Amino acid sequence: MASIKEQFEIPGTLKTWAYALIGIGGAALLYGMFTKGFSTDEHEQVHFWGTLMYNTIFWTLVCNAAMFFICFSTMAQAAWMQSFRRIAEAISTLVPVFGTITFAVLMYVVLGDKHHIYHWLDHEAVMNDPILKGKTGFLNPTFFIIWTTLTITLWSYFGYRMRKISSEADQGPMDADTAKAYNIKGMVGAGFFLVWFGLTVASTIPWLWLMSIDAHWYSTMYSWYTFASSFVAGMALIALWVIYVKNKGYLELTNQEHLHDVAKFMFAFSIFWTYLWFSQYMLIWYANIPEETVYFKHRVQGAYKPIFFLNLVINFLAPLIILMKRSAKRNFTLVAFMAVLILFGHWIDFYQMVMGSLMKEHVTLGWLDFGILGFFVGVLILMVARSLASKPLIAKNHPFLKESIIHHT
Amino acid sequence: MAQKKFVVGCFDDEATLFPAVKQVRNAGYKIKDVYTPFPVHGLDHALGMRETSLHTAGFIYGITGTTTAISCISWIFTKDWPLNIGGKPHFALPAWIPIIFELTVLFAAVGMVLTFCYLCQLAPGVKKHHFHKRATDDLFVMVIECTDKTNADDLQALLKSNGAVETETQIAEDGWWFGTYDKEDDLYNQKQLA
Numbered sequence: 081m082a083s084i085k086e087q088f089e090i091p092g093t094l095k096t097w098a099y100a101l102i103g104i105g106g107a108a109l110l111y112g113m114f115t116k117g118f119s120t121d122e123h124e125q126v127h128f129w130g131t132l133m134y135n136t137i138f139w140t141l142v143c144n145a146a147m148f149f150i151c152f153s154t155m156a157q158a159a160w161m162q163s164f165r166r167i168a169e170a171i172s173t174l175v176p177v178f179g180t181i182t183f184a185v186l187m188y189v190v191l192g193d194k195h196h197i198y199h200w201l202d203h204e205a206v207m208n209d210p211i212l213k214g215k216t217g218f219l220n221p222t223f224f225i226i227w228t229t230l231t232i233t234l235w236s237y238f239g240y241r242m243r244k245i246s247s248e249a250d251q252g253p254m255d256a257d258t259a260k261a262y263n264i265k266g267m268v269g270a271g272f273f274l275v276w277f278g279l280t281v282a283s284t285i286p287w288l289w290l291m292s293i294d295a296h297w298y299s300t301m302y303s304w305y306t307f308a309s310s311f312v313a314g315m316a317l318i319a320l321w322v323i324y325v326k327n328k329g330y331l332e333l334t335n336q337e338h339l340h341d342v343a344k345f346m347f348a349f350s351i352f353w354t355y356l357w358f359s360q361y362m363l364i365w366y367a368n369i370p371e372e373t374v375y376f377k378h379r380v381q382g383a384y385k386p387i388f389f390l391n392l393v394i395n396f397l398a399p400l401i402i403l404m405k406r407s408a409k410r411n412f413t414l415v416a417f418m419a420v421l422i423l424f425g426h427w428i429d430f431y432q433m434v435m436g437s438l439m440k441e442h443v444t445l446g447w448l449d450f451g452i453l454g455f456f457v458g459v460l461i462l463m464v465a466r467s468l469a470s471k472p473l474i475a476k477n478h479p480f481l482k483e484s485i486i487h488h489t
Numbered sequence: 490m491a492q493k494k495f496v497v498g499c500f501d502d503e504a505t506l507f508p509a510v511k512q513v514r515n516a517g518y519k520i521k522d523v524y525t526p527f528p529v530h531g532l533d534h535a536l537g538m539r540e541t542s543l544h545t546a547g548f549i550y551g552i553t554g555t556t557t558a559i560s561c562i563s564w565i566f567t568k569d570w571p572l573n574i575g576g577k578p579h580f581a582l583p584a585w586i587p588i589i590f591e592l593t594v595l596f597a598a599v600g601m602v603l604t605f606c607y608l609c610q611l612a613p614g615v616k617k618h619h620f621h622k623r624a625t626d627d628l629f630v631m632v633i634e635c636t637d638k639t640n641a642d643d644l645q646a647l648l649k650s651n652g653a654v655e656t657e658t659q660i661a662e663d664g665w666w667f668g669t670y671d672k673e674d675d676l677y678n679q680k681q682l683a
Contacts, residue, residue, distance in 0.1 A: 362584070366577075368576075404548075406544075488531070
């Protein structure tokens, strides 16, 4: 393994791009914050904080999906991802960063009593509303704050522990017993994360952070829908980084076989996302109860119609048609293109999930959305590249590495 | 079905099989198939077999299922027997999606299984010639179909020199047949006579 380049060096152009994005995006973010976020007009406030909210929640969940990928692979003792696991780990180091931003934004909204975003914050309205009153056991500021704090802290902590266990594979060769113990240790660490992930991303967190914007409305599909959306985007992000880093001459042990399996995840979970999209839509369409159709009214028949269906085209039809063939999943250029498309598509999905409920009358997609997106992408590029450079790119003593090298799809 | 002449070489190890496959192919012989006790990764590439078209067939069956479902349901519910179901439009696409999906899966699955069985010549009551009794037990059995130009003795020597533990020349039924293995006994007798 002498010829393996273990140390990632951040290319200058990448840094330039990251700083440029952070600069332009940060300027848009600050300008928006002072002209809209702190303006006296509630409409403007909702516009700014809603936009910031869906961006920060989206990127937190996407980065967390990278750690979810590592944990379920570890739990299933899947060896194929070992050759590029450090990429996913590097992406997951962003969870504390984006998590803190999310926390700050949510706290500003909840403590600042922004009841135009979360209607359930309006105490007087809740007390006169039997539906919201019945939900106060769950939808109240105290529980929201405690659960959000706990969630972001534990995501970060369990993720940190998993990365630490991964670093132990750099210390030196392992004999059979050490390797066995190491394997069990990884599975226990992954178990903690997965259970907590199930309690948060796959259930409560989307209810609290996103679904409660429509305080009266609920859907049993919502959390899975959000999870599927963020997970498929997370796999796309991993694919994009793997392709980029490999393109720069690293990751010699990762090849088409690994790409094929990553692209399979992108394909399969795009279909899974559509399954949830459709299940949520069809049940509400068929029952046709006003309490439920209120969510789709302005999305299917109102201003958000183009975005709502564009969402379906980008996130379902495009992956279905383009990624179906085996040769497409093994083509680095095509998978990179699809990864960008899927990331953008699910960003749009989060956009319509949040802004479709906050700004019902008109679509607000504009400089603010793309500015904030640019800021987050810039931070992501810079910090992922930095944490990639801080560690060897290959866990070269990991007991499963050989199995990953000879992986055959 | 036609009876053909085959040269059979048996190997007891995967590691000797791969170089042997390479040597035999380099010598210009066409390998009919290799029967192995378990799926061997990469053997299909070593044998130079083309990629299967089964998935393309599956895609076509799936599309057929989709088309069948859409045309059938839409004809029934809009032309043949329109019913008012919960005030929904007659052309109620969202409600049909599950059925369209199921029919797509059903057509694709059943079609692919049947195609697979046909391609592998598998069916109830159908028999095929076994080149060696231990072919799927613990031996890797390489079968080479002889042409007019093939010298069976040379080929057997080549197989032996590449690590075959057992070689023989057989005249055997090439395809599948309905019935019993009587035919095989006939062939066994023929071989004894020869």
